[in-house]
Amino acid sequence: MLRRLIDTRMGLFLAVLFVVTVAVPVGNLVMAGQPVPSYVVALLGKYMTYALLAVALDLVWGYCGILSLGHGAFFALGGYAMGMHLMREIGTRGVYGDPVLPDFMVFLNWEELPWFWLGFDSFWFAMAMVMLVPGALAFVFGWFAFRSRVTGVYLSIITQAMTYALMLAFFRNEMGFGGNNGLTDFKDILGYDLQADQTRAGLFVAAAIALAAGLLVARYITTSKLGKVLVAVRDAESRTRFLGYRVEGFKLFVFVVSAMMAGIAGAIYTPLVGIINPGEFSPANSIEIVIWVALGGRGTLVGAAIGAIIVALSRTLLTSWFPELWLFVLGGMFILVTLVLPHGVLGAVEQGLRKFRRRRPLVEN
Amino acid sequence: MTSQLYLSGVSKSFDGFKAINNLSLVIDKGELRAVIGPNGAGKTTMMDIITGKTKPDGGEVFWNEKVDLTRLDEADTARLGVGRKFQKPTVIETLSVADNIELALKADRGVLANLLARKTPAQSAEIDRLLELVRLTDERARPAADLSHGQKQWLEIGMLLAQDPELLLVDEPAAGMTDAETMRTADLLRDIAGERSVIVVEHDMHFVQALNCKVTVLHQGHVLAEGSLAHVSADPQVVEVYLGR
Numbered sequence: 001m002l003r004r005l006i007d008t009r010m011g012l013f014l015a016v017l018f019v020v021t022v023a024v025p026v027g028n029l030v031m032a033g034q035p036v037p038s039y040v041v042a043l044l045g046k047y048m049t050y051a052l053l054a055v056a057l058d059l060v061w062g063y064c065g066i067l068s069l070g071h072g073a074f075f076a077l078g079g080y081a082m083g084m085h086l087m088r089e090i091g092t093r094g095v096y097g098d099p100v101l102p103d104f105m106v107f108l109n110w111e112e113l114p115w116f117w118l119g120f121d122s123f124w125f126a127m128a129m130v131m132l133v134p135g136a137l138a139f140v141f142g143w144f145a146f147r148s149r150v151t152g153v154y155l156s157i158i159t160q161a162m163t164y165a166l167m168l169a170f171f172r173n174e175m176g177f178g179g180n181n182g183l184t185d186f187k188d189i190l191g192y193d194l195q196a197d198q199t200r201a202g203l204f205v206a207a208a209i210a211l212a213a214g215l216l217v218a219r220y221i222t223t224s225k226l227g228k229v230l231v232a233v234r235d236a237e238s239r240t241r242f243l244g245y246r247v248e249g250f251k252l253f254v255f256v257v258s259a260m261m262a263g264i265a266g267a268i269y270t271p272l273v274g275i276i277n278p279g280e281f282s283p284a285n286s287i288e289i290v291i292w293v294a295l296g297g298r299g300t301l302v303g304a305a306i307g308a309i310i311v312a313l314s315r316t317l318l319t320s321w322f323p324e325l326w327l328f329v330l331g332g333m334f335i336l337v338t339l340v341l342p343h344g345v346l347g348a349v350e351q352g353l354r355k356f357r358r359r360r361p362l363v364e365n
Numbered sequence: 366m367t368s369q370l371y372l373s374g375v376s377k378s379f380d381g382f383k384a385i386n387n388l389s390l391v392i393d394k395g396e397l398r399a400v401i402g403p404n405g406a407g408k409t410t411m412m413d414i415i416t417g418k419t420k421p422d423g424g425e426v427f428w429n430e431k432v433d434l435t436r437l438d439e440a441d442t443a444r445l446g447v448g449r450k451f452q453k454p455t456v457i458e459t460l461s462v463a464d465n466i467e468l469a470l471k472a473d474r475g476v477l478a479n480l481l482a483r484k485t486p487a488q489s490a491e492i493d494r495l496l497e498l499v500r501l502t503d504e505r506a507r508p509a510a511d512l513s514h515g516q517k518q519w520l521e522i523g524m525l526l527a528q529d530p531e532l533l534l535v536d537e538p539a540a541g542m543t544d545a546e547t548m549r550t551a552d553l554l555r556d557i558a559g560e561r562s563v564i565v566v567e568h569d570m571h572f573v574q575a576l577n578c579k580v581t582v583l584h585q586g587h588v589l590a591e592g593s594l595a596h597v598s599a600d601p602q603v604v605e606v607y608l609g610r
Contacts (some may be wrong), residue, residue, distance in 0.1 A: 178579030228464055228478040232457045239455045242416065243528065244474045253476045 003232025004116050005219050009346070013302045014212055020044070021208040025201040038197050041204050042272050047312045048207035049269040052214045054292040054308035055301055056261035059218045061290070062299035063227065064254050065234030067152075069286050070159030071262050073136035076280035080170075081133055083183035083276040084117060086194075087124030089103065090187050101187070104178045115178045123190060131260040132265040138259030139252065146248035146255075151237070167281030182277025189271050200272070207268045211305065214261050218301050221257065230254060284354025295337045300314050306346055366432055369394045369414065369532055369562040370382075375424030376586075377410055384410040385421065386586035392532070397558030399573045401608065402583030408566045409452070411583070412534050416449050417442045433487045436469035444474060446532030452537045452566075458510035458513045462501050465509050469524035473534070491527070498553075499523035514541040532562045539572045551575035561604060 003015040006014065024044060027036030053075050060066040087102040100113055119125040145155055152362070192199040221227055232240040233247050238263060238273035241247055268277045280287075296307020311330065318326045340350045370392040377385040385407045402408055406413035414426060417437040426434040434442060443449075456465050470488055473479070491588055496502045499519040504512060509520060518538060525533055535554065539547040551572055556565055556579070567573050572578060573594060580597050582589045583605050590597040597603050 044468040116606055205482040221480065224480050225467070225484075226476065228460060228468055232468055233458055235457050235459055236437075236455050239451070239457065240468075242443055242449045243469050243524070244440050245468075246440045246474065249476045250479075253480075 004223050005216055009302050010219060017208055017212060021205055023206060030202055038200060041200050043316060045204035045272045046209045046269060046360030047309050048211045049265040050308040050312050051305035052265040052303040053262050053289055054220055056215050056258040057289050057300060058293045058304035060258045060299055061236065061293060062255055063222050064230040066251060067253060068157045068158045068159045071289050072136065072286035073163035073281055074259040074262035075266035077134045078130045079127055079270040079276040079280060080177060081129040082267035082270040084120040085123060085182050085187040085352060086189060086271060088121040093187050108173060110273055119316040127364055130263050134263035135256050138256045142252045146251045163281050163286050166284050167278050170278035170281060178274060183277055184273060184275040186274060194271055203268060203272050210268055215301055233267045272363035291334045296342055297346035300346050300351040303344050303346030307344060367394060368392060371427040373425045375421045375426060377414060377419060377421045390581060390588065392562055393522050394565060395559045395562055397563045397578040399580045400564060400583060401469060401573060401580060406583040407586040408583055412536060413447065418445055420421060424476060430568050439456060446530045448525040449534045450521050450525050450536055450538060452488050454521050455585055456509040456517050456520050457481065457506055461506050462520050463492055464489035465504040465520055466523055466527050469527035485550055495523045495527055496547045515546050519543060530561060535563065535565045537567055539567065539569050546573060547572055
């Protein structure tokens, strides 16, 4: 089983991930002079959540051919579910000191907590919602879309519309999610101060573990017989139907799993950056995820994670050096990869390494 | 003798064009039947209706004299025992040749069953046997995309057999094959028939002759003539619309 899940590329990636996960907190908390500054810990943690989001998209796009341009929505919903819990944790420490209502509700003169905020005072309830809410949305959306055999560019467009509609909805104060400002001013998580270095390091480690777990779950799925069915759906959907596979069921399964994974990524992202707002639903965010996956190497899982980290790192560096150039660089990267590296950065590196060996299938079996 | 497939008065039009017009056809269990006809005669639409891909506007389509095929979709009919080979060879290009066969093997088609599925020794043996039969043993680990056109045709036939269907719908199997391969395909289809029912749509008259079976001539969506190849070849109407051109 372990050998099935961990091939060379997965093994290498997990080994590097493990070293970083140990080294960063040690450098931040233990070593004298703090060689790893605290903001770097939060930044790297954020990259990990992006990497997990990229793996989630690669699972549906790379293996099953579902080009979702709305995966940011599942990420944001997970983030909001966590944010709601963190808001409830603030308690009387808010500006208005209301023991139950978050500040923005007091500001809007709301009398009581809306029903959909009930239960979020419990961490475990919130954790369940982190997966269930994106999962349920993916299920309902997928149920209708896949049954009606909406595929290709039409499906991409309606996923885009889905995230856009959610963004507009979450911008409204009446929705009860803090409108424009979103949810912020969090104080602590499970009793630990969110401003403390230890908590930040803990969240960083949580992000790394979630990434590793996400990779292994995705790998388990893609190396199973179901994974082969997914590839069959991607490459020859009609053939797969004539073999007796009910294609919509397979698509629905992988879409829901992927949405849950994206939700978990969002839930770790929120406490790391300290805010979740409707901007996370913006269509441009979802499109960027596609760029991560394409850049890293579609259909490789590990490549998607690497792509997310490369883009996020470049953004951090470039927006501080040449802020006005960033979008051109992002667009340029995408064009370059599409034209020159059809299998992404990972594909190009591996192809270079095995130049003298016999050609192998792109998807390993 | 019970019928495998029974079509009666089936019609289907697309935007006013009658692709199938009052078509009636009976295939006996174990029968090998060749269907010929000029382009646009409705051969592909007929297969689409049998497999549940297209719903007819009217008429009856029955399987084993009891199951109404017009209520089913492609996955249903496949599970029932209809195997279809497309005109253009359709295999899963990025998967290996052996994996293509594995996916086609008769097994539980459910989502969870596939997530947890393990290849049994019996399945491995069956994959080996089928690869041997379609002469692709040496190519088993290569991606199907690497195969030649003729090899892809064979792989698809192998996948069809792996499904263990009761009825095979085979659309122009000889296209792109060499003469020797064509004859071997005809032999194989004759071998299959008897145990299973086979409908072959074909343009190549040498191939139809080699099949040595009852022939149905389709024209403008209905049956023009039926009988042995010699019989239909002698039919003046057939000569006029099809063979004479």
